[in-house]
């Protein structure tokens with residue numbers, strides 16, 4: 399089994415046959431004060447919080463990946479835009495031009511596992527390529543896949559989520575399966591990179607965050623490297639679960655503008671091998687697509703398989719381990735990140751699959767593991783960038799099944815600045831500023847209207863979520879509005895707080 403592992407530098411990858419580090423588990427301590435299951439962002443945020451509140455803490459992170467803790471967001475975005483940096487060194491350029499590694503810490507930050515137990519000042523060790531197969535909550539003990547047992551004082555479950563797969567691909571022949579990918583990790587990135595280098599066509603299935611971002615990123619890469627991207631999904635537009643219909647369909651046009659061949663209303667009904675080494679996807683509308691390989695981005699499922707043996711409760715509706723507002727599942731057992739179904743005292747029970755939530759909840763869990771007893775209070779945010787015309791940030795409950803009110807900046811032909819307001823799905827647009835805009839039904843001729851604006855997500859006449867559409871550095875205003883618990887009579891006045899013309 400060839401796996402990607404890290405060499406002496408955390409920014410360079412080398413192929414090797416190493417499957418776990420340390421290769422021999424004899425140096426893994428039998429007991430640790432802080433045990434973190436999963437080596438993702440939530441664990442990273444937790445060990446930071448633990449170390450800043452308990453400087454001499456000894457923390458052991460168990461990761462079933464070989465790479466040290468890293469951030470996933472650049473993998474569907476920036477890493478594809480500078481191939482020299484991205485494809486070779488796991489580095490990427492941020493939007494402000496600064497170069498950065500995807501790894502959270504340099505290799506020498508971590509303590510070699512054999513030194514952890516004896517170290518006077520404590521430290522953070524990561525064992526890589528080890529899976530926790532059993533958790534015994536009463537005895538405060540975990541079992542690893544090689545039979546090693548470790549007891550803990552405090553434990554964090556941060557096992558994240560795994561990509562879902564379509565049954566039609568799961569049951570396909572091995573020759574077809576070789577060309578069907580999911581996309582979650584640096585290892586997946588390496589595998590997809592290899593495919594991309596020898597392909598002319600890729601099909602991406604799914605219209606969510608991952609499918610839409612990756613379609614834009616690979617299309618951009620493809621303009622320089624002769625790769626064509628098709629994106630297909632059953633809904634009528636991109637990000638349909640997140641954006642109201644009119645905005646989702648407008649976003650689809652902008653994604654087409656960057657070269658992605660977006661095929662909405664398309665469901666795969668059959669898959670075949672074509673010409674011996676290509677994939678033919680047959681769609682419900684009778685059309686078919688030929689691709690050299692396929693990436694499925696159809697959502698993810700929380701990794702809760704440790705629940706059953708540990709007798710932990712899973713939320714039946716949202717998935718994930720049930721925890722209270724302090725992120726506690728049982729005594730001395732905390733949960734954070736994608737896999738936590740937590741109680742938000744302000745917005746109710748939630749599970750959130752976003753980077754900043756992993757940071758916020760991981761930090762909170764870490765603080766509570768050292769005994770600070772804090773409730774979930776600071777709302778996390780999320781962001782996405784799609785092609786060249788769309789970037790957005792959001793906070794709270796963002797779900798297109800909620801009622802939405804959108805207020806968009808509008809510059810008319812006389813250069814007058816106005817805002818237009820779009821109420822929910824009825825697509826009724828009217829001026830909120832000076833009456834220059836007539837009430838209109840439909841949005842066909844108003845495509846320029848959606849370049850910049852604020853979307854309010856409503857429940858029982860209260861704002862429960864705010865999405866900032868091409869409006870940046872205003873998330874703290876949104877956070878304040880959301881936490882105010884006020885009922886606002888005039889959302890136009892609320893929108894004005896964002897000063898969207900001043901950007």
Ligand code: FAD
Pocket residue numbers: 435436437438439440441460461462463469470471472473474528529530531556557558559581582583608701734735736737750751752753754756779780781782
């Ligand atoms: P994960 O990052 O999934 O980490 C969990 C880790 O635990 C994994 O390494 C897993 O292999 C390991 N693990 C699981 N079970 C075990 C076990 N039993 N034993 C040992 N280890 C185990 N969010 C945004 O807000 N903005 C973005 O732009 C964005 N971009 C993304 C791009 C990509 C390609 C992906 C995949 C996700 C993106 N996300 C983004 C989502 C965000 O990355 C996740 O919400 C975040 O990583 C969740 O962190 P986590 O620590 O809960 O879980």
Ligand code: NAD
Pocket residue numbers: 474559564603604605606607608609610611630631632633638639665666694695696697698751752753780781782783
């Ligand atoms: P998602 O839940 O956002 O999207 C899943 C999409 O899959 C659905 O919207 C639907 O269009 C499609 N789908 C479902 N069943 C299908 C079927 N039978 N046929 C065709 N299409 C089908 O999940 P994702 O986009 O796969 O992202 C994976 C994870 O990574 C999520 O947790 C996501 O939040 C996270 N992520 C977040 C960001 C971000 O926050 N910017 C970016 C990338 C990934």
Ligand code: NAD
Pocket residue numbers: 469470471472492493753754757781782783789790791870871
């Ligand atoms: P920030 O420091 O306020 O970051 C917000 C949260 O996102 C933090 O938790 C941070 O750790 C995390 N984060 C940000 N970028 C990340 C990345 N690439 N990978 C992993 N985690 C990341 O904001 P920032 O880091 O200065 O910039 C990111 C923000 O900038 C995003 O919200 C994005 O939408 C926005 N953006 C702004 C412009 C602009 O022109 N002003 C253009 C593109 C994107």
